[in-house]
Amino acid sequence: MEALVGALMTDGTPAPYGKACTNCVRSKCRCIYRVGGPDCERCHRLLKTCVPSETVRKRNSRRPHVSRAAHLEEKIEDLVSLFRNQSTNVNAENVQNIPASQASQSPISLPTTAAPAAAAILVSMPMAPPGPPMGHPLQGIIPLRDSPLPSFDFNAPPIDPALTPPAEHYSNIELREKDCIYVPARTKCNPPKHRAAARGNLLARVFEPRVAPEPVPETDPQTTPACEYQPTDLEAEERLQIFREDMLVLFPFIYLPPSLTAKRLRDLDPFFWFNIMTVTCKRIDEQLVMSDAVWKFVAERMIMEHEKSLDLLWGLLTLMAWAQYHRKDRPYFSVLASLVKSLVYDYCLNKPPRAAVTAVCLREKAENLPPKEKSMDERRAVLACFFITSQISHTMKRIDALVWTPFMDECLELLSRQPEWEGDVLLAAQVKIQLLTEQLTRAIWQSPDSVAPAYFSTALRSQLRDLKSQLPAHVVQNPIIISNFLSLELSIVESMDMKPGGQSSYAPNLQRFESLEASLQITKKWFDNHAMMPTSMYTGVIFTYWCYMGKCIGSLVQLAFEVDDPAWDRRAVKERVDIFNIMDQVIQAFDDVSQIKRQQNAGSVEEDMFTKCARLIRTMKRTWITDTIKMDGSLPSSMAVQPQVTLAGQADDPLSMPLYQMDKSNSDRWMAEFFEMNWEL
Numbered sequence: 001m002e003a004l005v006g007a008l009m010t011d012g013t014p015a016p017y018g019k020a021c022t023n024c025v026r027s028k029c030r031c032i033y034r035v036g037g038p039d040c041e042r043c044h045r046l047l048k049t050c051v052p053s054e055t056v057r058k059r060n061s062r063r064p065h066v067s068r069a070a071h072l073e074e075k076i077e078d079l080v081s082l083f084r085n086q087s088t089n090v091n092a093e094n095v096q097n098i099p100a101s102q103a104s105q106s107p108i109s110l111p112t113t114a115a116p117a118a119a120a121i122l123v124s125m126p127m128a129p130p131g132p133p134m135g136h137p138l139q140g141i142i143p144l145r146d147s148p149l150p151s152f153d154f155n156a157p158p159i160d161p162a163l164t165p166p167a168e169h170y171s172n173i174e175l176r177e178k179d180c181i182y183v184p185a186r187t188k189c190n191p192p193k194h195r196a197a198a199r200g201n202l203l204a205r206v207f208e209p210r211v212a213p214e215p216v217p218e219t220d221p222q223t224t225p226a227c228e229y230q231p232t233d234l235e236a237e238e239r240l241q242i243f244r245e246d247m248l249v250l251f252p253f254i255y256l257p258p259s260l261t262a263k264r265l266r267d268l269d270p271f272f273w274f275n276i277m278t279v280t281c282k283r284i285d286e287q288l289v290m291s292d293a294v295w296k297f298v299a300e301r302m303i304m305e306h307e308k309s310l311d312l313l314w315g316l317l318t319l320m321a322w323a324q325y326h327r328k329d330r331p332y333f334s335v336l337a338s339l340v341k342s343l344v345y346d347y348c349l350n351k352p353p354r355a356a357v358t359a360v361c362l363r364e365k366a367e368n369l370p371p372k373e374k375s376m377d378e379r380r381a382v383l384a385c386f387f388i389t390s391q392i393s394h395t396m397k398r399i400d401a402l403v404w405t406p407f408m409d410e411c412l413e414l415l416s417r418q419p420e421w422e423g424d425v426l427l428a429a430q431v432k433i434q435l436l437t438e439q440l441t442r443a444i445w446q447s448p449d450s451v452a453p454a455y456f457s458t459a460l461r462s463q464l465r466d467l468k469s470q471l472p473a474h475v476v477q478n479p480i481i482i483s484n485f486l487s488l489e490l491s492i493v494e495s496m497d498m499k500p501g502g503q504s505s506y507a508p509n510l511q512r513f514e515s516l517e518a519s520l521q522i523t524k525k526w527f528d529n530h531a532m533m534p535t536s537m538y539t540g541v542i543f544t545y546w547c548y549m550g551k552c553i554g555s556l557v558q559l560a561f562e563v564d565d566p567a568w569d570r571r572a573v574k575e576r577v578d579i580f581n582i583m584d585q586v587i588q589a590f591d592d593v594s595q596i597k598r599q600q601n602a603g604s605v606e607e608d609m610f611t612k613c614a615r616l617i618r619t620m621k622r623t624w625i626t627d628t629i630k631m632d633g634s635l636p637s638s639m640a641v642q643p644q645v646t647l648a649g650q651a652d653d654p655l656s657m658p659l660y661q662m663d664k665s666n667s668d669r670w671m672a673e674f675f676e677m678n679w680e681l
Helices: 002-011 022-027 041-046 068-097 100-105 112-124 167-172 202-206 233-247 262-268 270-279 284-304 310-321 333-346 376-396 406-417 422-446 454-470 479-495 510-532 543-562 570-576 579-600 609-632 667-674
Strands: 141-143 180-182
Touching (some): 022 041, 233 262, 233 270, 284 310, 310 376, 333 376, 376 406, 376 543, 422 454, 479 510, 479 543, 510 579, 543 579, 543 609
């Protein structure tokens, strides 16, 4: 068999490229010519007519090689002939049109001795012809295009240095203003790259534009949101002081030195400055207009123009932290959290500094840049981003917090050991508490029944006690830190299974009873701590504080009205914890703050948050009193005096509706109604 194949391969001759027969081409087979026959092996074997295929490939004829120098010479000859024709026509017209009295005032032209020299320079040298010396009055003055052009002789010998006119020669030349234009000195302008070669020779002088291009003034891009309400310098200083003393001390995500003025802050971080002016604005109408301007600015800069800066990050953190001062008609916390986290990722604020290596394809040699050390402001920013996103994730259960990294551990440790101001210690304590809260949140989300394991809750309580013992005494006594501790304890208790046991209904579930009792005690402590806070702090606390307050109110209502367990006495809860007295304290505090706000908002159409919350809690209180009378037949001893006065006007209030259904399925909706927020899409 191998011998037969070898014989077949040696007998025939393969057809050259493009010479196969039509049958072999159609079947895509190799065409082999037979020895001693006109047809190929395949056509002979199949008894077909072997028809050679026609060559259809077109071959380009070879062009004669023309050197680049010859090609340039042809172009130069064409240009020279064009110059000669134009020069002849213009000279003839000038001779006919110029009177004899003005013949002596002919436009400027090169000396006759310099004409052949200029032609030689054009052919042999890429440099410009000799001109006026630097600093001469004629520097930058060139003739108009319609002025007579010199006739060049390109066959002249190279220029003789002795024929070059001296510098004094240009001082004797008289120019007319109408025949010349001013062109800026070449040392002061940056010509385009594609014209750099042309400007280096005499042709650049010939083809210079008739009118010099006017410089386009560079306008600074708008760095602050466009808004009709802009504070004066005095108002800006006052608002910055309010932000320092009332807000930043409660959420110290940045350090603003006392020497920093509002004007200087606007120059450094204009968007952050505008957000400060927005949250500290006293008039609600102006505040909402400024809020809309902030959103438009964020959409334009971050979405349309893909801008990234720490100024944007600080501004967005201000917007998220004090969201109660912005419009709440649409759900926007998911968008805000995504934008904030994108800035953290783009700046690698959650990662350690490392050497940046440039791409080899963009440079001849790879360049290792030294790592840039993270500043304290950047470390504060990434910790604050984790804190605020984690709190919103825990209270609203709609977004994920910023993922914690080992480098953020280093930032937290550095802020704790080497604080630059007292706010660093407070921020470090808030972040440490929130780390425990984030562990609880993730454990609940990962659990199939949304219940944290008992061992996990026990371990978390132990870590909470250790953290309290490690913090300084003045930090532990801070009302904001106390509120964070109590909120975490309440979340730990509520994460346990508080549903009735599946065993016999006559045997009480002691573990559930302990959880309910602990929840009641923690809620009471939270409102006691809230009552100790001065009302001047209300305007400075961040948005999530009010979310925790709504959560505590819902917990009280659930314990007093909704727990259905024989071992749990709801009437005893109303006697032990005076819910209505707590509501009165909250309403009175809101009324005090809203009264100050109304004085500052004389003539304003919009109501402030404290007025709305006070009215809503009043309605909730009246509803609870009515339900208490229906369920228990009478009011508690603290509310047994003239209940009809308290219920007066209930039917006229449009907000009079049962709002205390606080089961896990609609707790976030109840909180949305509490703050008049639309969290639904």
